Amino acid sequence: MNNIIILPVIIPFIIGAILILLYKRHSMQRVISGITMFVLLALSVFLAIYVYQHGTIVLEVGDWKAPFGIVIVADLFSTLMLLLSTLVGTVCLFFAFQTVSQDREKQFFYPLYLFLMIGVNGSFLTGDLFNLFVFFEVMLISSYGLIVHGGTGYQLRESFKYVIINIFASALFIVGIAWVYSITGTMNMAHMAQRVSELDQTGALNIVAIIFFIVFACKGALFPLYFWLPRSYYGPPAAIAALFGGLLTKVGIYAIIRTFTLIFNHDVSFTHKGLIVTIAGFTMLLGVLGAVSQFDFKRILSYHIISQVGYMVMGLGIFTPLAVAGAIYYIAHHMIVKTALFLFAGATQKITGTTDLKKMGGLLGTHPWLAWLFFITAISLAGIPPLSGFFSKFPIILAGFEEQQYVISAVALLVGLLTLFSMMKIFSYAFWGKQKHTEEQAKIPVGKLLLPILPLVALTIILGFAAEPIFTYSMEVAEEIMNPTNYIESVLKE
Amino acid sequence: MMKKPNNMMLQTLARLIILVVLSFSIYLMLAGHNSPGGGFIGGLMTASAILILYLSFGLNPIKKVIRFDYIKIIGIGLLLPGITGLVSIFFGFSYLKQFFGYFHIPLIGEVELTTALPFDLGVYFVVLASALTIILTIAEDDK
Numbered sequence: 001m002n003n004i005i006i007l008p009v010i011i012p013f014i015i016g017a018i019l020i021l022l023y024k025r026h027s028m029q030r031v032i033s034g035i036t037m038f039v040l041l042a043l044s045v046f047l048a049i050y051v052y053q054h055g056t057i058v059l060e061v062g063d064w065k066a067p068f069g070i071v072i073v074a075d076l077f078s079t080l081m082l083l084l085s086t087l088v089g090t091v092c093l094f095f096a097f098q099t100v101s102q103d104r105e106k107q108f109f110y111p112l113y114l115f116l117m118i119g120v121n122g123s124f125l126t127g128d129l130f131n132l133f134v135f136f137e138v139m140l141i142s143s144y145g146l147i148v149h150g151g152t153g154y155q156l157r158e159s160f161k162y163v164i165i166n167i168f169a170s171a172l173f174i175v176g177i178a179w180v181y182s183i184t185g186t187m188n189m190a191h192m193a194q195r196v197s198e199l200d201q202t203g204a205l206n207i208v209a210i211i212f213f214i215v216f217a218c219k220g221a222l223f224p225l226y227f228w229l230p231r232s233y234y235g236p237p238a239a240i241a242a243l244f245g246g247l248l249t250k251v252g253i254y255a256i257i258r259t260f261t262l263i264f265n266h267d268v269s270f271t272h273k274g275l276i277v278t279i280a281g282f283t284m285l286l287g288v289l290g291a292v293s294q295f296d297f298k299r300i301l302s303y304h305i306i307s308q309v310g311y312m313v314m315g316l317g318i319f320t321p322l323a324v325a326g327a328i329y330y331i332a333h334h335m336i337v338k339t340a341l342f343l344f345a346g347a348t349q350k351i352t353g354t355t356d357l358k359k360m361g362g363l364l365g366t367h368p369w370l371a372w373l374f375f376i377t378a379i380s381l382a383g384i385p386p387l388s389g390f391f392s393k394f395p396i397i398l399a400g401f402e403e404q405q406y407v408i409s410a411v412a413l414l415v416g417l418l419t420l421f422s423m424m425k426i427f428s429y430a431f432w433g434k435q436k437h438t439e440e441q442a443k444i445p446v447g448k449l450l451l452p453i454l455p456l457v458a459l460t461i462i463l464g465f466a467a468e469p470i471f472t473y474s475m476e477v478a479e480e481i482m483n484p485t486n487y488i489e490s491v492l493k494e
Numbered sequence: 495m496m497k498k499p500n501n502m503m504l505q506t507l508a509r510l511i512i513l514v515v516l517s518f519s520i521y522l523m524l525a526g527h528n529s530p531g532g533g534f535i536g537g538l539m540t541a542s543a544i545l546i547l548y549l550s551f552g553l554n555p556i557k558k559v560i561r562f563d564y565i566k567i568i569g570i571g572l573l574l575p576g577i578t579g580l581v582s583i584f585f586g587f588s589y590l591k592q593f594f595g596y597f598h599i600p601l602i603g604e605v606e607l608t609t610a611l612p613f614d615l616g617v618y619f620v621v622l623a624s625a626l627t628i629i630l631t632i633a634e635d636d637k
Contacts, residue, residue: 002588003583010576010579010580010589014573014577014580016572017569017570017573018573019569020566020572021566021570021573023565023569059589061589061590062589062590062592063587063591
């Protein structure tokens with residue numbers, strides 16, 4: 001029975017290999033990968049419910065016993081992330097069916113897509129630090145493939161930076177792993193958590209903690225390591241940009257939350273309330289200032305990823321159950337809304353042929369559905385009350401005031417205001433005003449394109465109106481990860 | 495296009511060298527799971543043996559002889575380890591549980607057979623085929 005939690009990794013692996021065998025038959029690849037993503041989605045829904053009812057599931061791969069072999073752990077937090085990642089993956093894949101050109105499809109688009117899902121799902125599920133590194137690499141190598149996919153000059157230039165920064169971060173990751181192994185003598189995260197608490201987290205262990213923070217901050221685009229993100233996410237087609245924007249940085253954030261709630265949670269006043277909160281403040285503020293200064297649809301959205309990643313890390317930094325629950329709620333809200341916004345950018349680009357806001361206008365008249373759905377998502381991102389954005393920011397900021405972190409809470413409020421401003425900028429430039437696209441462009445139908453985005457828009461409304469039960473759920477997730485003894489005991493079976 | 499050079503020395507030697515390199519690479523692959531060697535190094539060595547063929551006899555003549563689609567070999571190579579891992583699930587064990595046993599095979603004698611071998615064979619195929627794909631793609635690029 002426990003084998004079921006490895007399936008989100010194995011299914012895309014085997015199907016990806018089969019798709020390589022069928023590399024000349026594109027329509028078949030589409031059908032198979034579409035079905036696979038639906039199966040994965042159903043599986044992750046099942047896992048989320050099963051783990052919620054029966055508690056954490058642990059699989060010792062190859063029957064090698066816990067501290068020595070590799071463990072795969074499905075607890076509430078990882079199944080929630082799994083659910084979100086397969087949801088985003090499914091939606092983006094169905095958007096890709098309609099937007100990715102035939103030339104790109106020929107170049108192993110679908111196998112790479114599934115291999116990316118292996119890396120992401122594996123990172124969420126693994127309970128072994130070195131294995132986390134391996135899954136990060138699987139994810140990154142497929143993302144290198146997808147980000148240069150199509151091979152335009154701009155993509156090649158910007159992805160080069162993306163590759164370099166990630167290779168550097170991976171090298172640093174290995175350094176951190178080697179160091180923590182030399183101190184604790186284990187790679188199993190639960191075992192490591194036990195050893196670190198016995199050793200008292202001081203001196204070298206704090207340095208290791210910061211090295212891991214730098215590594216994950218690089219992948220999660222935190223201040224000051226976010227510079228690669230806005231330009232490299234601008235190049236690839238909308239479906240890929242949406243997948244990356246919704247998914248990849250969140251894997252880094254997941255790793256930060258996991259390591260800093262499970263392993264390095266003994267020197268909170270230094271790591272969490274000092275370092276992480278400060279970094280979060282700068283990330284939020286500089287990210288949103290970048291967004292305010294831009295006049296390009298996709299670039300504004302990319303800068304918003306940075307500023308919102310700041311909120312999640314801020315929730316972790318304040319480190320009370322309420323704040324961490326807010327951060328988890330925020331991740332769910334952000335993955336859904338950000339993917340939807342990137343896909344809207346792709347849809348408007350299909351109509352107007354540009355992402356430059358100054359060359360757009362009047363889309364509200366010709367494509368009202370697109371405009372209003374975008375409007376709902378945009379104000380949800382900015383945090384207007386009945387939608388999910390409000391209920392995710394509210395607990396974080398509330399917890400900030402409760403913990404007397406006034407500066408960071410004020411920054412968070414200001415950033416919310418600026419987010420609203422830049423979202424309204426997109427709306428007023430692209431959708432209001434005089435029509436700047438031609439009559440032929442005005443007739444381009446987008447109904448089919450909007451269909452995959454609809455579930456995401458519906459979810460942001462549902463997350464807002466059903467905030468009570470969903471917040472109770474994220475409270476439970478937060479309490480579980482704030483209290484790691486449960487995780488440690490289920491892995492080590494003591 | 496260059497005039498065709500006379501590669502007699504190279505071609506004669508290549509015939510001998512390849513025999514040694516190929517057999518040693520297969521030995522390395524088979525030895526892999528419990529002594530130095532393995533699918534990765536074996537695959538690289540086989541790839542280099544085939545590369546000597548391409549170098550000494552030219553791209554197109556060898557393409558007529560070796561008609562494998564390397565990309566499909568990558569796919570098969572990826573499938574093998576995945577399926578090897580899955581087999582243990584059907585017998586009620588954890589994923590990737592490994593088994594081994596000693597069997598008596600006529601002519602060869604006592605042989606240890608393990609489930610690590612098909613896993614390694616998959617690695618061998620992936621490395622072999624991807625190394626050759628990369629090199630041949632670069633080689634065909636300058637046309």
